[in-house]
């Protein structure tokens with residue numbers, strides 16, 4: 001399906017695309033993964049169940065088809081396992097020896113765009129990068145691919161006909177219309193239509209107060225959920241607090257929070273020559289926003305946190321997607337680009353006046369310094385929100401700003417750690433909190449009897465070093481003075497189907513090599529001849 005006119009909103013940008021838009025290729029039929037089995041027993045693993053419990057092991061975990069049916073402690077660390085305590089394998093059952101390994105619930109990416117043709121990011125590429133990093137569920141926040149495209153992939157993923165995470169399809173508010181919605185009546189009609197088509201929710205970028213109130217009210221009545229990126233174009237009249245009170249269920253990024261905490265101004269301190277269509281202006285000046293808002297632990301700051309917690313509101317900060325703003329070279333030269341970034345995606349990331357999130361017209365010490373300070377204030381808010389009982393989730397928004405699918409997810413976990421989360425709190429944010437925010441916590445998000453068998457298995461301890469979850473692993477020096485790579489997710493299990501995560505990553509590498517060979521592309525750094 002191609003459309004001739006489409007509003008595309010990503011990270012607060014609004015591009016009016018006049019040319020027809022090519023969609024990425026859909027996923028090919030599944031060749032990867034083994035199972036599900038009548039019975040699968042994962043033996044001798046150390047369990048991090050994500051309910052707040054510390055690691056425990058060794059345990060045997062029994063899965064029947066796609067459900068967890070038993071979790072049995074089978075011994076004490078260091079001692080041989082007591083065979084009498086072990087569940088017995090049935091005929092036709094399968095055993096997976098995971099002694100010395102760690103098992104966690106499948107990860108949930110709360111902000112995952114499924115690629116785009118203009119980036120060379122087809123569904124197989126994106127899905128395999130996610131699955132290779134343990135991501136078994138993704139909330140698709142509306143994309144140029146359109147709702148029908150996403151719903152098709154969702155159904156196929158649910159049937160495990162493709163190698164892909166579970167997909168929750170949210171639609172960009174007003175998608176499919178030629179003009180933005182401007183009446184309450186239109187808003188209600190669009191929301192009902194969206195529900196009828198089978199969407200799981202709505203992604204907002206802001207609108208007039210009347211329209212936001214009507215849309216959120218209608219969506220709540222239909223029992224659907226919602227996410228919002230409060231673009232600067234509307235945040236002067238409608239901030240995050242207003243959305244939360246009107247029924248929004250989750251906040252993306254952070255826009256609209258500082259605006260809810262202004263005490264000595266009503267609008268951001270825009271420079272006189274600011275132009276929203278100039279992304280260097282937009283992202284550069286956003287880097288001074290948190291310090292324009294109420295200070296940490298001040299009266300207004302406390303009140304906003306307490307009010308949002310009371311509303312059971314979800315914050316999905318997507319720290320990683322702004323990280324290039326505080327350290328552009330780090331994001332640009334991340335070691336995984338060489339093997340796993342598609343040439344077209346690399347070009348999309350590179351400085352440009354018109355590809356979204358490539359606003360590196362002149363980005364240097366001053367901008368990075370502003371953003372470093374911005375992060376400190378932002379992180380203190382998110383950490384305290386968690387401490388007071390607020391729900392924080394892990395979302396990436398990868399595919400922009402030098403952030404790569406899957407890898408960005410692990411980086412996001414590291415950034416929550418930097419914000420002050422205990423590693424167990426990070427893992428809960430990545431799993432159970434996401435499941436709760438999606439209304440799926442009866443089925444997903446923790447390793448408990450009765451829940452679906454979505455797991456991440458890694459042969460290193462992620463609580464000691466989250467970097468062992470990166471596909472490229474973590475560096476370790478051996479006794480023989482040799483630097484080696486350890487970790488990388490070993491198995492990703494979805495619906496009781498066991499995927500060799502390293503093999504998925506290898507397939508991605510081959511896809512990238514093939515594209516490079518075709519184009520002779522070598523991912524040059526910007527400006528280097």
Ligand SMILES: [Zn+2]
Nearest residue numbers: 010011141397
């Ligand atoms: Zn996004």
